[in-house]
Amino acid sequence: MFLSLPSHIDTFNMRNKIVAGNWKMNLDYAEGISLFSEIVNMVKDERKGSQIAVICAPFIHLNSLNQLSAGVVKIGAQNCHQMESGAYTGEISAQMIKSAGCEYVIIGHSERRQYFAETNELLAQKTILSLKNQLTPLFCIGETLEERNDGSYFEVLKKQLQEGLFNLSKADFLKIVIAYEPVWAIGTGLTASPAQAQDIHFFIRNEIKIKYGADIANATSILYGGSCNPKNAAELFAQSDIDGGLIGGASLKSRDFVDIIKALND
Numbered sequence: 001m002f003l004s005l006p007s008h009i010d011t012f013n014m015r016n017k018i019v020a021g022n023w024k025m026n027l028d029y030a031e032g033i034s035l036f037s038e039i040v041n042m043v044k045d046e047r048k049g050s051q052i053a054v055i056c057a058p059f060i061h062l063n064s065l066n067q068l069s070a071g072v073v074k075i076g077a078q079n080c081h082q083m084e085s086g087a088y089t090g091e092i093s094a095q096m097i098k099s100a101g102c103e104y105v106i107i108g109h110s111e112r113r114q115y116f117a118e119t120n121e122l123l124a125q126k127t128i129l130s131l132k133n134q135l136t137p138l139f140c141i142g143e144t145l146e147e148r149n150d151g152s153y154f155e156v157l158k159k160q161l162q163e164g165l166f167n168l169s170k171a172d173f174l175k176i177v178i179a180y181e182p183v184w185a186i187g188t189g190l191t192a193s194p195a196q197a198q199d200i201h202f203f204i205r206n207e208i209k210i211k212y213g214a215d216i217a218n219a220t221s222i223l224y225g226g227s228c229n230p231k232n233a234a235e236l237f238a239q240s241d242i243d244g245g246l247i248g249g250a251s252l253k254s255r256d257f258v259d260i261i262k263a264l265n266d
């Protein structure tokens, strides 16, 4: 069956290398502009190759960052609402995010799952609306420390994939980026070892292969997130199934963030 590829996927078996920063609820307006400007200038001067750099910022920054991005660093939001529009006071829709110049949106970050009770079903709705508005979802999955220790983590990850993403058609699934973020590694300084991360990334890619076939599995970018920093990035990114990173704390420092981008092989 012929599938039309999204424009950012060059060939069927080549996947994008991506480093995305997640600023979370940090930086006021002026701080955000200042940090982003530094990042754009450094990426412009230092990036070699075709790695994609993304900053996922709080909503108030998005439009201004888009004006400053010069196409060098892509912009993403950290969440969107699951409905198209209407009486949802305080919420932001996928269409609004797109209109601010974003190309990406994080869906299902563990902090949203934990503090805002977001379920796989809800995240599936957000994913569909993001795709409908030509946003690339950075869809997060990951197990808690308890799930890692009791050995249920493969089941947990499988369920997150099945309920959150595997309702998509092949053509839509090709537009997704997955981020594996073990909850126990987020903001804790505890990083999954490269071997632990590779094991999980291989598992995720294999689940995609079982569901959608090898071509689609090989074309899907799977990022690692959780205490990734300039010291450990190169070894993580050298793993065959790790296609980049989703970076929290280290994305708040321009030097660290750009060094992580540079740790990504072309």
Ligand code: 13P
Binding pocket: 022, 109, 181, 185, 186, 187, 188, 189, 225, 226, 227, 228, 246, 247, 248, 249, 250
């Ligand atoms: P840290 O890099 O601060 O551990 O955060 C990871 C993360 O949650 C990115 O979304």
